[in-house]
Amino acid sequence: MLSKPGLGVYLVASWPSKDTYEKAIRGLEGIADFFELGLPSKNPKYDGPFIRKAHREAGEPLWLRPQAPTYIMTYWEEHRGNLDGLFTLAAEIRARGVLAPDLLIDFPEELELYLKYAREYALAPAFFVPGKFPHWLVKRLTSAEPDFIYLGLYAATGVELPVYVERNVKIIRQLAGDVYIVAGFAIDSPSKAARLIEAGADGVVVGTAFMRRLQNSVDSALSFLKSIKEALK
Structure with a gap:
């Protein structure tokens, strides 16, 4: 069971x-409650632009098996021809699961196939x-x-738009019952993270804002996440 409120790191x-x-x-141990590790795409x-650039720059993935629950985040489109390979990788690195952001947007008809593979592995x-999610889908x-x-609060990671995202959090909270709700995309301050928890999210994921700092200093990036963690309490 994921911590409430929880801090996820992408x-x-x-x-x-x-x-x-x-x-x-290693430094995120005790700070991150769960991880989303992106398979370079x-x-x-x-x-958004920053994480797109990171995908281009990334080398061969390094799987370190963090202590906290870990999910592989990747694009379903790239693995449709070799789903066994994707789910075998997830099982081998002892991931909790596979998160594919394009599955329900571009390939909703393959939801049952995803669930079949999750069960098998x-x-x-x-x-x-x-x-903009259909209520029936949730x-x-x-x-x-x-x-x-x-x-996903906005159209792309790290790109904030003038949208009242707390409203969507409140709606999905009502629809999802007791299911754990994670909010993410463009969370770049402790106050923004806290507002999402107040609106009904169980956890938040920070990606771009953390990675921008990580590029310059591990200590700076970790300090930033500690401030987010403190704001969630």
């Missing part, structure tokens, strides 16, 4: 260098839904008893 696996990445993962279509389902996802439903 990182492109092995970025910005294997040494810095390893220091970050040739077409990270729902990521003894992985927990985890789902991503965009800000209710369908809750029946699969996922670890969480991740609500």
Whole structure:
């Protein structure tokens, strides 16, 4: 069971260098309640400019098996021809599950296929839904008893728009019942993270804002996340 309120951290696996990445993962012990580790992608279509650049720069993924629950985050489109390979990787690194942000946007008809593979590989389902989500879909996802439903607050990671995102959090909270709700995209301050928890999210994920700082200093990046963690209490 994920902590409430919980702090999740998104990182492109092995970025910005294997040494810095390893220091970050070790330093996040006791700070991050769960991890989303991005499998480097040739077409990270729902990521913002900074994380797109990180995908291009990332080398071979380094899987360090953090102590906290860990999910592989990747694009379903890139693995449709080799789903066994994707889910085998997740099982081998002892991930809790696979999170594919494009699954329910571009390939909703393959939801049952995703669930079939999750069952076969003894992985927990985890789902991503965009800000404009059909209410019936959220209710369908809750029946699969996922670890969480991740609500994307904006159209792309790290890109904030003039949208009242707390409203969407409140709506999905009402629809999802007791399912753990994660909010993410462009969370770049302790106050913003706290507002999302107050609106009904169980946890938040910080990616771009953490990675920007990580590129310059591991200590600065960790200090920033500690301030987020403190604001969630």
